Amino acid sequence: MRGPGGHDVDLSDFRHRGINEFSIRKGHVYMTSFSDLKASRVVYLAEGRKKGVVEEFLEDLQAREVDPAKIQVVCCDMWDPYLNEIGMFLKNAPVVFDxxxxxxxxxxxxxxxxxxxxxxxxxxxxxxxxxxxxxxxxxxxxxxxxxxxxxxxxxxxxxxxxxxxxxxxxxxxxxxxxxxxxxxxxxxxxxxxxxxxxxxxxxxxxxxxGIINYLKTHVTNETVEGLNSKIKTAMKRAYEFKHVDYLRTIVYLVAVRLSFSYPQ
Missing domain, CATH: 1.20.1320 (phosphoenolpyruvate carboxylase, domain 3)
Incomplete structure (x- = not known):
C-alpha cells in the first residue's frame, strides 16, 4: 500500500481510527490528523479543522485501495462537524469519545x-x-x-x-x-x-x-496524544518552515512509521 510521499504503509488491518487536531501556528490555524490506533501512527493529514476533512480522508483511503467499511471504531472529540460526517459516511462504525x-x-x-x-x-x-x-x-x-x-x-x-x-x-x-x-x-x-x-x-x-460506547470497546486516543507530543517537538525544531506542505512532511517523517526501500 502506497502511503504519504509514495512510501509503503500497510493498512490491511486499519480498523480503529482516531481523529485529532493540533495547532500549527498562532491564530487557530490547525491540521487534523487521522491515525491508526492499533499501529500508533498517523495515516493522513488534512489542512484545517473544518467540515469536509473526514470525507477528504475517506477519499484518500479509497485512492489507496482501502475499504472505509472496514473501519470498526472511530475515536474523536465532541465536535459536531466530525460527528456529522462520520454519521454520514461511516454509519456502521460506533463513535467513542476520548x-x-x-x-x-x-x-x-x-x-x-x-x-x-x-x-x-x-x-x-x-x-x-x-x-x-x-x-x-x-x-x-x-x-x-x-x-x-x-x-x-x-x-x-x-x-x-x-x-x-x-x-x-x-x-x-x-x-x-x-x-x-x-x-x-x-x-x-x-x-x-x-x-x-x-x-x-x-x-x-x-x-x-459516545461515552457509553467506550464501555463496549475500551478504545482511547491515548496513542494519538503520544503522537501529538512527537509532532509538537518536531515542529518546534523546524520552526522556520512555515508552509503547510513542509509541516506535513515533518509530521509524516516522525509519526507515520514509514518503510523506506533503499537501492541494493
Whole structure:
C-alpha cells in the first residue's frame, strides 16, 4: 500500500481510527490528523479543522485501495462537524469519545469555578494545577496544600469532588454498573448549583452515546496524544518552515512509521 510521499504503509488491518487536531501556528490555524490506533501512527493529514476533512480522508483511503467499511471504531472529540460526517459516511462504525476530551470539559468547568471564587477568596491563588492534575502525580508538598484547601468549605472543593467522581467512571468494567454510575454522577453535577459544572454535565449528557460506547470497546486516543507530543517537538525544531506542505512532511517523517526501500 502506497502511503504519504509514495512510501509503503500497510493498512490491511486499519480498523480503529482516531481523529485529532493540533495547532500549527498562532491564530487557530490547525491540521487534523487521522491515525491508526492499533499501529500508533498517523495515516493522513488534512489542512484545517473544518467540515469536509473526514470525507477528504475517506477519499484518500479509497485512492489507496482501502475499504472505509472496514473501519470498526472511530475515536474523536465532541465536535459536531466530525460527528456529522462520520454519521454520514461511516454509519456502521460506533463513535467513542476520548477520555482526555471528556475530562477536559469538566476540568475547564472546575477552573472556571476556581477563578471566580478566587476573586473573593485569595486562598485559592496559585492553586490551579493542584485541582487539575491527577492527585497521584502531585508532590507531597502539593498534596498537603490540596488537603488543606479541600478541608475548607469552598465551591472549588465541590467542583473538584465532582471531577474526581467522573474520573472514577472510566475504571468501572461492568457496563450496567457504569451506566448507573454515570446517571448518578449527572444528577449530582446538575444539582451542584455550580453553573460551569452544570453546563459541562449537560454537554457530556448530550454526547452520552459516545461515552457509553467506550464501555463496549475500551478504545482511547491515548496513542494519538503520544503522537501529538512527537509532532509538537518536531515542529518546534523546524520552526522556520512555515508552509503547510513542509509541516506535513515533518509530521509524516516522525509519526507515520514509514518503510523506506533503499537501492541494493
Amino acid at each position: 477520555r482526555f476530551h471528556v475530562m477536559g470539559q469538566i476540568n475547564l468547568a472546575l477552573e472556571t469555578v476556581r477563578r471566580r471564587e478566587q476573586r473573593e477568596n485569595t486562598v485559592l491563588k496559585k492553586s490551579r494545577f493542584l485541582w487539575l492534575r491527577n492527585p497521584k502525580n502531585l508532590t507531597e508538598k502539593q498534596k498537603s496544600r490540596l488537603a488543606s484547601l479541600t478541608s475548607q468549605y469552598l465551591k472549588t472543593t465541590c467542583a473538584h469532588r465532582i471531577k474526581l467522581a467522573l474520573a472514577r467512571f472510566w475504571e468501572i468494567r461492568d457496563p450496567a454498573e457504569a451506566i448507573t454510575y454515570l446517571k448518578r454522577w449527572y444528577n449530582w453535577a446538575t444539582h451542584s448549583r455550580l453553573y460551569p459544572i452544570i453546563r459541562a454535565a449537560r454537554t457530556i449528557k448530550r454526547y452520552w452515546h
